Amino acid sequence: MAVYPFHTIEKKWQAFWAEKKTFRTPDEPVADKPKYYILDMFPYPSGAGLHVGHPEGYTATDILARYKRMKGFSVLHPMGWDAFGLPAEQYALETGTHPRVTTERNIARFRQQLQSLGFSYDWEREVATTDPDYYKWTQWIFLKLYERGLAYQAEVAVNWCPALGTVLANEEVIDGKSERGGHPVIRRPMRQWMLRITAYAERLLADLDSLDWTESIKEMQRNWIGKSTGAEVQFQVSGFKFQVTVFTTRPDTLFGATYMVLSPEHALVDQIATLEQRAAVKAYQEAAARKSDLERTELQKMKTGCFTGAYALNPVNGHKIPIWIADYVLASYGTGAIMAVPAHDERDYAFAKMFNLPIVEVISGGDITKEAFTGDGVNVNSANAEISINGLPTPEAKAKITAWLEGKGIGQAKVNYKLRDWLFSRQRYWGEPFPVIFVDGESQPVSVDSLPLTLPEVETYTLSGTGESPLATIPSWIHTTDPKTGAPATRETNTMPQWAGSCWYYLRFIDPKNQQRLVDPAKEKYWMPVDLYVGGAEHAVLHLLYARFWHKVLYDAGVVSTKEPFQRLVNQGMILGEMEYTAFYDEAGQPVSAEFAGEEHHDIRTNAKLKAERVEDDFVEKKGDCFVLKENNAIRVNARAFKMSKSRGNVINPDDVVRDYGADTLRLYEMFMGPLEQVKPWSMKGVEGVHRFLNRVWRLFMDDRADALLPEIADAEPTKDQLRWLHKTIKEVTGDVEDLRFNTAISTMMEFSNECQRWTQRPKPVMETFVLLLAPFAPHFAEELWLRLGHADTLAYTPWPQFKPEYLVQDTLEVPVQVNGKLRGKVTVPNGAAQEAVVAAAQADSGIAPHLAGKTIRKQIYIPGRMLNLVVG
């Protein structure tokens, strides 16, 4: 089936590029050239090798990188490895193989696979986060954080996963289970390193506005940071000298606060609990501590709590209100305590109903006998001897009461963020060691000169079992001395999380071999920021937020010159497996229509177990909105494409595609599937389609029997029509590439080739220009044709074709004619014809005239050259 020899061609050009260092970006910036830094999210080199999802983003960036080079830009397009991480360590545990060995093997495989796809990376800039020359600077950045008071230790309740033997970040816990492996996670206090990302919350939020990212990603980050504006209010505890401070976004509802709730972990609980209540309080606290996050979520609907026996005084009306503890109040947000306004907060409402607490309306506009009214409204029941906010709309009531509280010294305006400090240590071996030692239990940084602090060799990767890292089992690692005093010291046994290395790799690519500095300032100034960053949406929040945080710290430390690292961000959509049709059968083997099949494959009517079976598309047809079995079209089947997974057996291996169709076909197909950012199903038939396209293009040039250029490729003068086609193609492909609309760029080139096929003379200049347009998409293929057309050198730096509008001008135009908004025909008129002439032509047209017969033209709308609409009546 193969016509053009893609195997030979692809190998040959990959070798050529490597040998000639075609894509080497000079170490020193080229001052007079505009720069373009185009970056892929570097992969974790897993043992499974490359997956068809990887080349999607990589092809997109490669096309743009090649295009920009032809446009005269100095392009930085590097690749590296996010190589620390759990799987290699897990594998070490099982087999005793050093994670470094596994990692190196996996990297070699990934590199070879990426190279087989013809990506134009500058491989001399390759970095791996596991390389001591690299993590030296990760540790250096940690010391910067430490110096600035942004790294600290805390005894925190962490997500402890017994199965993985490690602590996980909140973000790595999904529904109370570990994101990796789905093991249960419980809460347990432990000494941990924390990074004070919260100190940067406001800047991380505000600077989003300056970024050219999709609104949805920015919104996700905004939600994650979760800024809310309100007030802190102090409540005097009745019979004690101290107050409890709460945070509220609705200080205007203060008159409606009928009780208070502290989180079970709140520091004052033990002091205020009365004797009678003490045992109950203690029991509740213990129960809450035992609850995993999963249990907390499951019980979300059911509010629980316990009265402390203590009372507080509502500062605006002096009412004595009970103080409760309940786990619906989180210790880690705000002050860990709330004033409860059941009339105007759904959670407080549910709690008040549950425990029979008073509900007092202070905002009119709802019906509090039925449900909480949480919207804005007008205050009622909200006055004391000194102040009244009655009759005020919500925003004004908030301002007035906050000012009053401030004046009395019992409250002030306050901003809070959902964002928490970043839990930055893992109890693992395969990560960056912390460059700190402990002398008399006090942490102190190691000197910068002593970096990198390298990982020691270990006998066993078995976890310590105490929750500490395997490093804790190596006495030679733990015991050291303070270089300043010679006093005995111990080392940190935790390591950094995988996020650390990926927080700053884009900087190292700029100056990957620099031994003196993280990055040379002049080079940094030239290349930063990253102009385009492409990767999966799964990193929408965490990686991007962490990297932005480190970048801002480095900005404050004078290491980088930009406030933000990634100017433009695009997320490629996931590639799903092929579309699958699934039919359901009961125990007796009788087909059951898909609408009766519930989740877990049970009949939702009888709860009987069903068997799901895949059906070939030939046995399925469409009926209305659904697909049904052809043999019995009362039986619906499910039609869906699923995420690729080993267990489902629908994984496509890029190596196989490269073997059967070539890298250029794979690249072209991945781009042709649909818009880059969209989720889309794989189709092997689609791969064949683009492969056919390449074969057709090959035959536009080559006589494949003679292995020579066709005689049709001539040094002839192009016709007007040929130039029009060419320049239309240049215009559209250029615009599409600029906007990353690769799918439509490819269809435009397909249209050109379809047209071209009809030409008996294919003027060489026209055909050469077309090869250049195709080059970023199918680089090996284009290089080979370029060579066959008589060019000695690579086309990688040949100027991108220029579109000339004058070639698009046509002598005659076909203008669609509508009558009352309905298309009735088309008329052909000279280009630039006056409206009257077009109308006259329409009236004369045999197809259109009947629709005008006997009617008066009341209105004419003519969009020159595009449309004529005649309104008649």
Add this chain to the structure above:
RNA sequence: GCCGGAGUGGCGGAAUGGCAGACGCACUGGACUCAAAAUCCAGCGCCCUUCAAAGGCGUGUGGGUUCAACUCCCACCUCCGGCACCA
């Protein structure tokens, strides 16, 4: 529940408010062939009628704005992604 995105042929998808369905796949017919594959040519939203021409209906649903709506506005439905007791 809240936030974001998307609903267009059998399928993937295309259309600065101006010819809906480009391009590709699948399918149908034809050419080439002893035959098949490959390739080339033609057709291909639905409905009615038909030798044909012509016509009607069509972009999730219902309204609206406009000479003209896949595109703009309002309401709703479905699917996907994220967040989820954050006071």
